[in-house]
Amino acid sequence: MRNSNEIAGPVLGLESSCDETAAAVLSVEGTVLAEAVLSQSAHARFGGVVPEIAARAHLAHLPGLVAQVMAEARVAFADLGGVAASSGPGLIGGLIVGSSFAKGLAIMHDLPFVAVNHLEAHALTARLPGLVEGGAPFPYLLLLLSGGHCQCVAVEGLGRYVRLGTTIDDAVGEAFDKVAKMLGLGWPGGPPLERLAATGDAARFAFPRPLRGRAGCDFSFSGLKTAVAQVVAAYPPGALPGRDAADIAAGFQRAVAEVMADRAKHALQAFAARNPAGRLLLVAGGVAANQAVRTALATVAAARGFTFAAPPPRLCGDNAVMVAWTALERLRAGAASRLDHAPRPRWPLDTPDMVVA
Ligand code: KG4
Numbered sequence: 001m002r003n004s005n006e007i008a009g010p011v012l013g014l015e016s017s018c019d020e021t022a023a024a025v026l027s028v029e030g031t032v033l034a035e036a037v038l039s040q041s042a043h044a045r046f047g048g049v050v051p052e053i054a055a056r057a058h059l060a061h062l063p064g065l066v067a068q069v070m071a072e073a074r075v076a077f078a079d080l081g082g083v084a085a086s087s088g089p090g091l092i093g094g095l096i097v098g099s100s101f102a103k104g105l106a107i108m109h110d111l112p113f114v115a116v117n118h119l120e121a122h123a124l125t126a127r128l129p130g131l132v133e134g135g136a137p138f139p140y141l142l143l144l145l146s147g148g149h150c151q152c153v154a155v156e157g158l159g160r161y162v163r164l165g166t167t168i169d170d171a172v173g174e175a176f177d178k179v180a181k182m183l184g185l186g187w188p189g190g191p192p193l194e195r196l197a198a199t200g201d202a203a204r205f206a207f208p209r210p211l212r213g214r215a216g217c218d219f220s221f222s223g224l225k226t227a228v229a230q231v232v233a234a235y236p237p238g239a240l241p242g243r244d245a246a247d248i249a250a251g252f253q254r255a256v257a258e259v260m261a262d263r264a265k266h267a268l269q270a271f272a273a274r275n276p277a278g279r280l281l282l283v284a285g286g287v288a289a290n291q292a293v294r295t296a297l298a299t300v301a302a303a304r305g306f307t308f309a310a311p312p313p314r315l316c317g318d319n320a321v322m323v324a325w326t327a328l329e330r331l332r333a334g335a336a337s338r339l340d341h342a343p344r345p346r347w348p349l350d351t352p353d354m355v356v357a
């Protein structure tokens with residue numbers, strides 16, 4: 001295994017930690033040469049991700065997706081400068097599929113392998129060339145808002161992440177999904193709920209704002225979710241009028257946006273105490289695609305002299321561009337992984353093995 005900061009060619013990245021099967025090829029400079037994401041629809045009728053279905057789907061689709069992006073990028077495996085896969089945190093079946101596939105290619109073609117932490121990949125997306133004006137230099141504050149994670153992280157350098165706060169119950173995307181289910185919307189629930197909320201009156205239902213004003217920057221969503229459930233339960237089953245569903249969706253979304261704004265205020269304070277020079281607030285993860293959440297965070301950032309940035313919606317959710325980009329950052333720093341790196345269902349960002357020596 002080579003391990004140097006000379007990157008010999010484009011990098012192939014694979015993502016298979018949850019229900020998106022994705023592959024991407026990035027040039028040494030970070031230009032996207034080809035990318036593909038396949039969102040598994042087979043989970044929809046279960047209202048959530050079924051791990052065994054996800055693992056089988058990754059196994060079925062990853063080889064074809066890799067062939068497709070390699071052909072599109074016009075790169076031969078032997079000419080790659082590295083191959084990377086999300087290796088945690090996530091569903092272990094999918095992680096095994098992706099990381100084993102990447103390791104197989106690395107061994108076969110004598111390429112450096114990078115075991116990418118999926119959360120680090122979300123965190124570093126902002127540094128993709130051309131995404132944020134000025135290139136998102138360290139340090140910056142990240143709000144990672146997805147179906148599985150909800151945390152505030154001070155991104156202080158490559159491999160140097162300090163978690164300032166996290167959810168004490170549900171992740172925010174999970175709350176969107178559960179409320180969407182109560183309202184009879186499809187899965188995943190965030191996008192249809194946002195569409196429905198756009199037609200509703202956000203002021204009609206007074207939902208709680210959990211932890212608002214409380215010290216620190218942890219999150220909580222279970223009280224809000226229960227409040228919505230109680231309102232919905234007052235209607236006979238299957239008899240929730242469309243108008244009322246829209247008002248509930250709008251009220252819920254506004255409560256989430258206001259909670260986000262409040263928590264972000266506290267997080268910016270904690271971040272600034274550690275990093276007085278930091279001036280960027282970044283939001284990432286699937287929920288970062290939500291316009292009400294973006295607007296609320298942008299307002300808080302502007303009031304404190306911070307620039308606000310969010311990846312374009314297609315790079316907010318799970319994708320392989322962020323995996324290949326993270327591999328490039330790590331390879332530039334000479335930090336390839338060992339081939340015996342085991343995929344991990346749990347892999348917090350602030351663990352010692354994230355640190356780049
Ligand atoms: O980052 P992601 O694709 O996968 C995880 O790592 O979880 O995030 C998926 C989550 C789902 O819960 C989905 O409902 C939510 O992001 N989501 C949204 C929106 N688009 C996706 N939530 C609110 N508004 C949206 N527009």
Ligand code: ZN
Binds near residue numbers: 118317
């Ligand atoms: Zn994710």
